Amino acid sequence: MTTHSLAADTPLATIRANIAQSEKIAGRPTGATTLIAISKTKPVEAIEDLIAQGQRVFGENRVQEAEAKFPELRARYPDLELHMVGQLQSNKADDAVALFDVIHSLDRMSLAKALATAMTKAGRQVPCFIQVNIGEEEQKGGCALPDLPQFLEQVRALGLQVVGLMAVPPADVEPSPYFALLAKLARDHGLDQLSMGMSGDYETAVRIGATHVRIGSALFGAR
Numbered sequence: 001m002t003t004h005s006l007a008a009d010t011p012l013a014t015i016r017a018n019i020a021q022s023e024k025i026a027g028r029p030t031g032a033t034t035l036i037a038i039s040k041t042k043p044v045e046a047i048e049d050l051i052a053q054g055q056r057v058f059g060e061n062r063v064q065e066a067e068a069k070f071p072e073l074r075a076r077y078p079d080l081e082l083h084m085v086g087q088l089q090s091n092k093a094d095d096a097v098a099l100f101d102v103i104h105s106l107d108r109m110s111l112a113k114a115l116a117t118a119m120t121k122a123g124r125q126v127p128c129f130i131q132v133n134i135g136e137e138e139q140k141g142g143c144a145l146p147d148l149p150q151f152l153e154q155v156r157a158l159g160l161q162v163v164g165l166m167a168v169p170p171a172d173v174e175p176s177p178y179f180a181l182l183a184k185l186a187r188d189h190g191l192d193q194l195s196m197g198m199s200g201d202y203e204t205a206v207r208i209g210a211t212h213v214r215i216g217s218a219l220f221g222a223r
C-alpha cells in the first residue's frame, strides 16, 4: 500500500485545492463542501490508499458491493462515513439502513415507506437527500419536478429526516442551469444541503452552492 499523506500531487490533494478555490470564488467558507469519494467498482486497496491520505467520507451505489467492502474497513477505521448514492430497491431498505450513514437517492413513496419501517425497526435515523430528476429525463431516477412539494411533505410526515436535494444533471450539456435550479428548489423548501457535482463538473457545482460533491473517476481513475 502506498501512503502519501503529505504529498501535494495526488488527485485527492488537487481536488481538495480546486474545491477550496471554488469556495473562495463563490465567497463561501473554506470547508463548506464535503467531498464524497465514490468508490464503486474500486477495490478495498484503492479505498485504503485514500484513507491513508486522510479521506474519510465514501460513497457507493450498490448495497451488495458496499456490504462486501465496508464492514471490514469500518472495523479498522471507525470514523468512516458511508453514503448511498445509487438507485435503491425497497427490498434492500433494511440492509441500507444498517450500512449507510446518509442516503442520497430517496425518490419515491414506496422507498420512503420501506426506509421509514427499516429505520424504526433498527432504531436508527439515517438522514436522506431527495433525488430530483432535474433534467426531466425519462430514463433517470429521481422525483419528478412537479411532484417534489407533495413528495417532500409526505416523506416528512413519515418521520424521515430530509436534509437536502440531490441531482445528476443531463450528460453533455452545461450543468450550471441545473445546479442553479436545484439550489433554488432547496431554498424554496427550506433545505440547506445540496448533493451535486461529479468528476467533470464539481467546481461549477461548488460555485453554485454544493454542500456535497460526489467524485469517483477523478479520484480513483477511470472505471
Ligand SMILES: *Cc1c(COP(=O)(O)O)cnc(C)c1O
Binding pocket: 038, 040, 061, 085, 086, 168, 198, 199, 200, 214, 215, 216, 217, 218
Ligand atoms: C458514479 C457516480 C458518481 C461519480 O461519478 P464520477 O463521474 O466518476 O465522478 C456520482 N454520483 C453518482 C450518483 C454516481 O452513480
